[in-house]
Amino acid sequence: QVTLKESGPVLVKPTETLTLTCTVSGFSLSDAGMAVSWIRQPPGKALEWLAHIFSNDEKSYSTSLKSRLTISKDTSKSQVVLTMTNMDPVDSATFYCSRIQKAAASAYYYYYMDVWGKGTTVTVSS
Amino acid sequence: SYVLTQPPSVSVAPGQTARITCGGNNIGSKSVHWYQQKPGQAPVVVVYHDSDRPSGIPERFSGSNSGNTATLTISRVEAGDEADYYCQVWHTSSDEWVFGGGTKLTVL
Numbered sequence: 229q230v231t232l233k234e235s236g237p238v239l240v241k242p243t244e245t246l247t248l249t250c251t252v253s254g255f256s257l258s259d260a261g262m263a264v265s266w267i268r269q270p271p272g273k274a275l276e277w278l279a280h281i282f283s284n285d286e287k288s289y290s291t292s293l294k295s296r297l298t299i300s301k302d303t304s305k306s307q308v309v310l311t312m313t314n315m316d317p318v319d320s321a322t323f324y325c326s327r328i329q330k331a332a333a334s335a336y337y338y339y340y341m342d343v344w345g346k347g348t349t350v351t352v353s354s
Numbered sequence: 355s356y357v358l359t360q361p362p363s364v365s366v367a368p369g370q371t372a373r374i375t376c377g378g379n380n381i382g383s384k385s386v387h388w389y390q391q392k393p394g395q396a397p398v399v400v401v402y403h404d405s406d407r408p409s410g411i412p413e414r415f416s417g418s419n420s421g422n423t424a425t426l427t428i429s430r431v432e433a434g435d436e437a438d439y440y441c442q443v444w445h446t447s448s449d450e451w452v453f454g455g456g457t458k459l460t461v462l
Contacts, residue, residue, distance in 0.1 A: 265451065267453075274440065274453060274454070274455045274456045275389075275391075275397065275440055275442075275453040275456070276453065277450065277451035277452070277453060280451070288449045288450065290450060291355060291448055291450060292355075324396055324397070326397075331402075331403065333385075333403065338385040338403055338444075339444060340385070340387045340399060340402040340403065340442075341387070341389075341397075341399060341442075342399055342402070342408065344396040344397055344398070345396060346395075346396050347396050
């Protein structure tokens with residue numbers, strides 16, 4: 229059974245750096261074509277993709293947040309870590325990690341987020 | 355950046371058909387995925403690659419994608435389908451995942 233679980237602080241102060249961990253089970257972060265993504269959702273608002281990292285260590289970041297984000301993985305611990313610097317109250321949100329699954333169409337590959345964690349809520353306040 | 359436009363809300367009576375649209379420039383050339391999110395829960399994929407359904411998702415959920423509009427269709431709507439629905443694509447030009455703004459489905 230594939231599961232992902234987010235963990236991290238519930239409360240951070242403005243200007244601090246947020247560090248979140250996604251611990252996965254049921255698959256390996258070294259599986260070919262596999263990736264893990266981070267997504268956030270402010271209260272009452274839409275989903276916003278933040279970053280992803282592939283098994284070959286290829287990374288992508290949201291253009292609007294790229295300067296503040298770093299994603300990394302520890303395959304031996306089955307963990308993906310996201311750091312977000314200079315936190316602000318508007319960054320308060322539920323943060324989700326998800327597995328990105330690779331699938332084959334007739335002449336190409338595509339990816340989608342097939343399993344999500346339950347999320348962890350972070351509040352930014354002094 | 356690439357923008358996906360969804361109607362904020364759709365309302366439908368039980369047993370009727372709900373159609374939720376997702377507009378984007380030439381979205382028909384992309385692979386569109388749809389996620390259902392119930393209050394207090396994480397999103398769940400209900401349709402991927404335009405029209406494929408994960409195991410465990412009822413056949414009542416279907417998708418299509420052409421031109422500038424992708425559509426999630428829910429047939430014979432049930433009270434349990436009430437949720438927020440998000441479309442999503444991978445935008446290769448900027449190497450980013452893009453979500454639509456979400457549509458709240460209300461079952462009357």
